[in-house]
Amino acid sequence: DARVTQTPRHKVTEMGQEVTMRCQPILGHNTVFWYRQTMMQGLELLAYFRNRAPLDDSGMPKDRFSAEMPDATLATLKIQPSEPRDSAVYFCASGLGEQGAGTQYFGPGTRLLVL
């Protein structure tokens, strides 16, 4: 049963520290998404990649967030420096590039708390 995996599942850190979240997409999927879920804003897109190339990162605060895909099996989301307002659940999802109609498969999320 192929699944998207995310590490860590939980992270507590102090303001100003660097946070790195990792995602392993389903093997063979060529599109990877990062979403953030908060009580106030709900689910919002941060960035997405197709064939490892960034297609849209307009939802991401550029001054502190960065997203990369070093290879097809790993996507990373970094926050440096972290702030309390970054506390949220961060989801990674992967899919096949079917022009918007394809299913996105979500990982279990990384629950981040910045103190």
Next chain:
Amino acid sequence: AQSVTQLGSHVSVSEGALVLLRCNYSSSVPPYLFWYVQYPNQGLQLLLKYTTGATLVKGINGFEAEFKKSETSFHLTKPSAHMSDAAEYFCAVSDQGTGRRALTFGSGTRLQVQP
């Protein structure tokens, strides 16, 4: 820009009763439409989607949804609620016109099932 409206942030039904969760979208071109379910402390799981063809779509766990273009709606129904249906449900759209794959989510509806 697309938007999704889910009427009712909380819906409570009795076990065995009809479930109706409402979703309306705003888009210049009819988008692709999705319903996802989120159980506590888990990622999102696809229930069903509409991309083309028959407007009544059947999904997992006995759920179905009907795309009504004239009403810009994609309401989710289930004839008989089960305790295990208690979860949060998200309606989402992706852009058919541009092929942009990222999802725009509604704010979610939390379904409670009373015994």
